[in-house]
Amino acid sequence: MSSENLEEFQQDVRSWIDENLPADLRVGNRKDLPGGSLGKWIKAVTSKGWVTPQWPTEYGGGNLDRKQAAILMKELKAVRAPIISSFGTSMLGPTLLEFGTDEQKEEFLPAISRHEVKWCQGYSEPGAGSDLASLQTRAVKEGDEYVITGQKIWTTGADKADWIFCLVRTDPEAPKHEGITFILFPMHQEGVEVSPLTLIDGSAEFSQVFFNGARAKASHVVGPVNGGWTVAKRLLQHERTTDGGSEGGITGALKETLTDIVKREIGLKDGVLADPTLRQRLAAQELEARGLSLTMRRAGEELRSGQAGRDIGSLGKYRWANMVKNEQDLAMAAMGTQGLGWSGPGFEDTQLERTRAWLTTRADSIWGGTNEVQMNVIAKRVLKIPE
Amino acid sequence: MGLILTEDQTILREMAKSFFEEKSPVERMRKLRDSRDETGFSRALWKEMGELGWLGILFPEAVGGAEMGYGELGIILSEAGRVLAPEPFVSTVLLGGNAILLGGTEPLQKELLPDLCTGDRLVSLAFQEQGRFSPYSIEASASRDGDSYRISGRKSFVLDGHVSDQIVTLARTAGSADEREGLSLFVVDANSPGITIERAEMLDGRNAASISFANVAVDASRVLGEPDHGADILDAVFDRAIVGLSAEMLGSFEEAFERTLEYLKTREQFGVKIGTFQGLRHRAAHMFGELEFARSIVRDAQSAIDDGRDDIAECASGAKARCSDVAQLIGGEAIQMHGGIGMTDEEEIGLFFKRLKAAEITLGDAIYHRDRFASLRGY
Numbered sequence: 129m130s131s132e133n134l135e136e137f138q139q140d141v142r143s144w145i146d147e148n149l150p151a152d153l154r155v156g157n158r159k160d161l162p163g164g165s166l167g168k169w170i171k172a173v174t175s176k177g178w179v180t181p182q183w184p185t186e187y188g189g190g191n192l193d194r195k196q197a198a199i200l201m202k203e204l205k206a207v208r209a210p211i212i213s214s215f216g217t218s219m220l221g222p223t224l225l226e227f228g229t230d231e232q233k234e235e236f237l238p239a240i241s242r243h244e245v246k247w248c249q250g251y252s253e254p255g256a257g258s259d260l261a262s263l264q265t266r267a268v269k270e271g272d273e274y275v276i277t278g279q280k281i282w283t284t285g286a287d288k289a290d291w292i293f294c295l296v297r298t299d300p301e302a303p304k305h306e307g308i309t310f311i312l313f314p315m316h317q318e319g320v321e322v323s324p325l326t327l328i329d330g331s332a333e334f335s336q337v338f339f340n341g342a343r344a345k346a347s348h349v350v351g352p353v354n355g356g357w358t359v360a361k362r363l364l365q366h367e368r369t370t371d372g373g374s375e376g377g378i379t380g381a382l383k384e385t386l387t388d389i390v391k392r393e394i395g396l397k398d399g400v401l402a403d404p405t406l407r408q409r410l411a412a413q414e415l416e417a418r419g420l421s422l423t424m425r426r427a428g429e430e431l432r433s434g435q436a437g438r439d440i441g442s443l444g445k446y447r448w449a450n451m452v453k454n455e456q457d458l459a460m461a462a463m464g465t466q467g468l469g470w471s472g473p474g475f476e477d478t479q480l481e482r483t484r485a486w487l488t489t490r491a492d493s494i495w496g497g498t499n500e501v502q503m504n505v506i507a508k509r510v511l512k513i514p515e
Numbered sequence: 516m517g518l519i520l521t522e523d524q525t526i527l528r529e530m531a532k533s534f535f536e537e538k539s540p541v542e543r544m545r546k547l548r549d550s551r552d553e554t555g556f557s558r559a560l561w562k563e564m565g566e567l568g569w570l571g572i573l574f575p576e577a578v579g580g581a582e583m584g585y586g587e588l589g590i591i592l593s594e595a596g597r598v599l600a601p602e603p604f605v606s607t608v609l610l611g612g613n614a615i616l617l618g619g620t621e622p623l624q625k626e627l628l629p630d631l632c633t634g635d636r637l638v639s640l641a642f643q644e645q646g647r648f649s650p651y652s653i654e655a656s657a658s659r660d661g662d663s664y665r666i667s668g669r670k671s672f673v674l675d676g677h678v679s680d681q682i683v684t685l686a687r688t689a690g691s692a693d694e695r696e697g698l699s700l701f702v703v704d705a706n707s708p709g710i711t712i713e714r715a716e717m718l719d720g721r722n723a724a725s726i727s728f729a730n731v732a733v734d735a736s737r738v739l740g741e742p743d744h745g746a747d748i749l750d751a752v753f754d755r756a757i758v759g760l761s762a763e764m765l766g767s768f769e770e771a772f773e774r775t776l777e778y779l780k781t782r783e784q785f786g787v788k789i790g791t792f793q794g795l796r797h798r799a800a801h802m803f804g805e806l807e808f809a810r811s812i813v814r815d816a817q818s819a820i821d822d823g824r825d826d827i828a829e830c831a832s833g834a835k836a837r838c839s840d841v842a843q844l845i846g847g848e849a850i851q852m853h854g855g856i857g858m859t860d861e862e863e864i865g866l867f868f869k870r871l872k873a874a875e876i877t878l879g880d881a882i883y884h885r886d887r888f889a890s891l892r893g894y
């Protein structure tokens with residue numbers, strides 16, 4: 129698209145946002161957004177196909193090109209609009225677009241882009257975390273169905289999900305990477321039992337999921353039977369490059385920026401933060417955040433210009449995790465005992481929220497491949513150090 | 516300007532890379548050091564770079580420059596950094612030349628810059644008086660005497676001060692030590708009566724002089740910027756110089772990292788390549804991340820200057836802070852991962868380690884620049 133047309137598009141986006149985004153939603157991806165406004169907003173965004181802006185219209189997408197989609201995202205972020213995203217939009221959808229049959233695309237994609245069907249990710253098992261390929265959940269073919277037995281764990285949103293995309297073992301005799309199948313099936317059926325887990329931050333968004341004769345249609349296998357590992361890995365790539373607003377354990381926007389909270393808690397003396405060590409650490413944190421966002425931007429430019437850049441997906445994931453964790457560490461340091469509140473009087477909302485965020489963000493270096501696993505990937509694939 | 520090289524810049528990088536590889540392998544720097552060469556670098560090579568237009572990259576065409584930017588200069592500096600070329604980019608181009616460019620009157624620029632661009636004139640900046648970087652802690656003084664000033668005081672760590680033709684000198688014309696106001700910059704001829712220059716060799720094989728000024732006369736027309744407001748020029752010069760120096764550091768630690776990576780892939784202990792040990796693999800991955808972040812931050816600081824953005828100071832201090840941290844990390848890990856061999860003078864990795872330390876400290880380390888960054892960010 130020409131730059132003139134892009135400018136026009138940008139203007140259109142702006143006026144559309146002005147018309148459709150109420151003031152009470154212009155606060156970022158917070159968890160406590162007013163339901164009524166949010167419902168209307170979701171309807172407005174989905175009717176444009178802008179939850180999945182680059183998907184084709186026939187699947188409920190917005191049919192935008194890459195540049196337009198980038199403009200849309202920039203404009204939405206500029207006014208701190210809530211970004212509507214889900215396991216369906218950020219992980220399963222892109223994977224289906226690449227590996228799904230036409231029937232699968234028609235059946236599942238429109239409902240994802242309309243934000244109507246909730247998905248969850250059935251990868252991890254008690255015995256298969258980082259070593260995902262050692263998963264044991266079995267699927268046995270019976271007629272045109274598979275019967276599934278086994279257990280998943282850490283399944284985010286399983287208690288609210290309508291469907292699951294799941295890794296199952298279809299050939300127990302084959303080497304471990306070669307007997308895995310990627311399959312879709314509904315959660316609301318006999319043979320699926322969900323048991324929520326409470327995490328250290330007090331939330332219960334994760335579950336153990338038990339399968340005892342759950343059923344999946346054979347036509348809902350994505351990619352080849354026993355060839356699910358390739359599909360699974362591809363989906364993980366999408367997971368790793370997701371930022372902000374996905375369901376995968378990411379904290380939503382907080383009420384107060386880190387810099388503001390540190391300034392407020394510590395105070396300025398002659399315009400300078402009263403604690404010189406925290407001041408150094410805050411500056412380092414700001415630079416880390418810049419380093420990350422500039423590096424991601426640079427990677428995008430490299431990709432678009434066709435310059436051979438190095439794959440920094442793994443780098444971005446683990447550095448991002450460290451950055452958000454360190455942000456909460458600094459907030460905790462600044463708050464002192466005011467950061468130790470759980471409930472009851474004596475604590476500001478902004479403080480309680482930070483404390484929970486400090487706990488929640490510990491997960492960011494675990495989900496989607498732990499930091500250690502990302503570093504293994506960098507050493508092997510990017511730096512090409514033989515194992 | 517984007518964060519990646521343009522096509523022209525890529526061509527420039529290829530040129531610079533083969534130039535330095537061919538004419539300036541690391542051994543050259545070692546020979547200059549070991550022979551205690553009286554210049555400390557090669558004037559002939561410097562002039563060759565002048566002919567290629569590299570010394571004039573920053574300067575206007577009217578004085579023989581190429582009128583390009585820090586994106587281009589950064590490419591040359593990074594490639595020079597990869598081979599530890601000791602030529603006087605920092606002193607003559609980034610500090611002295613920039614001071615004249617940013618603060619000099621037109622006649623002064625016309626007088627001094629053309630020769631600087633060809634490599635025939637060397638200029639240094641004399642500001643520092645104590646060990647830790649503290650640019651306004653200046654006691655050297657200059658007092659008005661008719662149409663001229665008289666400068667007295669002592670300066671240390673004047674990079675390449677032993678061979679420079681002009682010494683841009685920072686002295687106090689008003690106020691008291693540590694005050695930003697009351698500083699002035701003078702272009703002083705190095706052979707002026709009253710100047711004593713003592714050359715000192717630094718740990719990285721480069722040279723920095725101690726210079727004393729005893730009632731040295733300098734004409735009032737050779738003041739850069741406004742008298743008493745020299746710090747305005749000085750700050751702008753430092754911002755640009757640290758962005759340039761950061762690019763040089765980037766080249767040096769990238770090379771040190773690549774050599775170390777190669778060592779991990781070749782050295783065997785316990786019957787396997789040492790690169791198979793996870794304790795080393797993860798540290799290599801960490802260094803890679805640090806390197807990539809530094810590259811992005813440096814590139815952004817270059818565009819801040821080249822695009823005339825209003826956050827130059829912030830980006831410049833950010834770049835120097837990050838590069839200083841990474842210099843320490845990669846320099847240190849490079850020695851460590853080379854084991855005993857890394858401790859020897861014969862192995863080149865130690866030369867990188869020492870240059871990186873010098874560059875880290877020069878013009879303010881990470882602690883200094885994070886502090887400044889914080890002030891600029893309003894906390």
Ligand SMILES: Cc1cc2nc3c(=O)[nH]c(=O)nc-3n(C[C@H](O)[C@H](O)[C@H](O)COP(=O)(O)OP(=O)(O)OC[C@H]3O[C@@H](n4cnc5c(N)ncnc54)[C@H](O)[C@@H]3O)c2cc1C
Nearest residue numbers: 249250251252257258282283284377491494495496498500
């Ligand atoms: C908030 C959150 C949300 C999640 N959501 C989902 C979800 O929706 N669906 C889903 O399927 N899963 C989900 N997970 C699970 C997640 O993918 C796993 O927790 C993760 O893959 C790690 O597996 P594990 O917990 O079994 O740890 P383990 O693999 O047992 O790891 C334990 C420790 O050993 C380290 N380690 C393991 N292998 C290596 C190695 N080769 N080298 C060095 N160190 C190693 C790890 O880094 C870690 O520190 C979620 C997890 C969290 C925390």
Ligand SMILES: Cc1cc2nc3c(=O)[nH]c(=O)nc-3n(C[C@H](O)[C@H](O)[C@H](O)COP(=O)(O)OP(=O)(O)OC[C@H]3O[C@@H](n4cnc5c(N)ncnc54)[C@H](O)[C@@H]3O)c2cc1C
Nearest residue numbers: 782783784785789792793794795851852853854855856858
């Ligand atoms: C100043 C100095 C004095 C010395 N004096 C003596 C002396 O008097 N007598 C004497 O006999 N020797 C002496 N040595 C040698 C010293 O003991 C060796 O340098 C040391 O054992 C390391 O061996 P290397 O140099 O071969 O390094 P390498 O073993 O090749 O190590 C290279 C890198 O790989 C790492 N590495 C190696 N194996 C592993 C592993 N399994 N897991 C993780 N990382 C690993 C190392 O930690 C190092 O970072 C001296 C060395 C120095 C520097």
